[in-house]
Amino acid sequence: MTGAAPMRIALFTEVFLPKVDGVVTRITRTLDELGELGHTALVFAPGDPPAHYGPHRVVRVRSVSFQPWYPEIMVGLPTARIAREMQAFHPDLVHAVNPVWLAAYGVISARRRNLPLLASFHTDVPSYTTRLGNGLSVLRAPSQAWITGMHNLAEVNLCTSTQMVDRAREVGIREVDLWPKAVDTQGYRPDRADAVMRDRLTDGHPEAPLILYVGRLSREKDLDQLLEPIRALAPEGVRMAFVGSGPGRAELERMFAGTPTVFTGYLGGAELAAAYASADVFAFPSTTETLGLVALESMASGVPVVGADAGGIPFVIDDGRTGYLVTPGDTATLTARLRAVLTDADLRARLGTAARADAERHSWRAATESLVESYELAVQRHEGRRPVPRPLRARSHRAHRGG
Template sequence: MVTQLTRTLEELGDMGHEALVFAPGKPPDRYGSHTVARVGSFPFRPWYPEIRAGLPTPQVERAVTAFRPDVVHAVNPVCLAAYGALSARWRDLPLLASFHTDVPQYLSALGLSPLRGAAQRWTRALHNLAQVNLCTSGPMVEQATGMGIRNVALWPKAVDTRSFSPAKASPAMRVRLTDNHREDRLVLAVGRLSREKNLEALLEPIRRLPGTRLAVVGDGPHRAELERRFAGTGTVFTGYLRGEQLAAAYASADVFAFPSTTETLGLVALESLASGVPVVGARAGGIPFAIDHGTTGFLVDPGDTDGFTARLRQLLGDDVLRARMGVAARAEAERLGWRAATASVVGSYGRAIERHGVRPLAHPGSPFARHDGHPLLYPAVNSTGPT
């Protein structure tokens, strides 16, 4: 989610647009050409302390007034972004909301099932204030529509094929990820280590696949428990990796494993495809939107340990199949650029403005503009914020 937002901001800046971003935590003052305004927040303890929920303040309203936005983008309207959605309604501004996290399902995964119904009603009510609601995968479009959310459209998937590439494979990284057993087969998992990511589903497959190592890249509140449960399997936990190290980790693996059942897109799967590494993932959430079953990887029903093990064994044991899928994975990723995806989002901003009843004047080089000739301004309000 953070990657999708930051790459979109980069493209918006290159396209001549300006954004004011509200974010909790400790964000930078600027991101590219855009201003970032820090807001107060509190950790979601004890369930998910790494997530900080933003709090609206009078400073937020003053900043919005000074910015004079043409459209408000509420990212996951739950806390801070919920206030952004309500503020847009009060100010009579066009509103676009985007659905990146299935909050009701996450609450169930975190042991807060009694709150699921209320969370779903809250989510639906806030999204239905928007003139356009973007979902990050086809399955999530269907899910949002099924929840009663209106005006739903697709935010096209995209991935950075320059940063993530088969050329980034590194013998030294493979030694690190296999704990100096580089001749063993290597399965990689990347992401935040939290309960809803379902990484325990990899424990039995790794036990059943002799000569296979698992490397887990990422950190989070569930790491200590995962390290305890995977003890004795030769699994390597690296913590967070970024930049060239992360790209090398992807490209140095044989197969990427993605057992999560709560993803709305699964950008890490796309990054693996860009790295030329096929994926075995759960047939759930947005993952089927990222993986072409039988071409760039395999999909397995959630909870099917035998099926997940069999698909991993099939790929790990067949060099020709794995290579063919790796080539197809890279080819698929090369079709998915950030500029095209962002242009689609800009078009959605335009639809939100039109549906709200505002018809901006044409401006050379921009699909909309104000009467003073400045490019259209987009404030992005984010509940959980860039990290």
């Protein structure tokens, strides 16, 4: 099906470059592959995105910071420019990534223009409202109802793990399927390990066993669950490094003060690949992941993951073969699993080799070809649902308004 005619895709997203996270990585790598497959996207994004990403044009949408809860998140606002850009682009289909604010307007825009619609579910926003605190928990029920309603206007809904497919169905989202996982096995691989990076991550103790975390530093990532393990393991010479930043960084730095822990801030490109490959084990206690791309990147780097048995993480980790799954909140078992990987070189090598082999099965090209097939399915379903056109004389000649 992916050999069909090129498509023009209007993609609305709540997050995009220069922000870096798993959703942005999924979008950018998909855009790379869509371009190589001959398709063209017009990206609507909040914040301060680049004007182009490869062959695809990016429309900067007026936005405001999600203060005070998550200042890094920019909330996109509907404007007349969106309607003008949509009219000029003539998309074949709209793809709404996490329809909450801006992407929800993309859903509305698709319906106003009678266009096929695919929506993808990447972030469990209702769960985040509870985890972020500061009064947001009252929004859990209405946000879930809003998100379910937005998704149910789409011909196809995609989730990035089988666990999230089940979760979407539980909350009433229909027409749900899987968008296969993928990882860059060329950029992330074991031979990216680097002595200088190892020295940096261990604060000058490269011989020490090293636990790594990569990602946002915020409350919903459950990173406080790593405090007890590093306190227990520090007397054994173990060190820890957090790569990334976010609204919880200052609080975490205070929490981990006095432990052998390094905070590097954001890393990207070759530095990030070196950080992954230079660690001994990746710790991932988050219970709110819809997939956990960073876990896949660690596995591609030949570094086993010890993660929470929650959300989409079990879709990534094969317990006992490519890493370990731990019951959320069970810090004693989390500590024991981390200790086992760090102290048993044969176990670490076996898990790391299996993790790398598993990652090599999941390419961005295959995942994007699957996405294009879902685009084509959305078009087919839309054609089947499209109402019979009225006679020309009965149509209104007023200018079309809206986005």
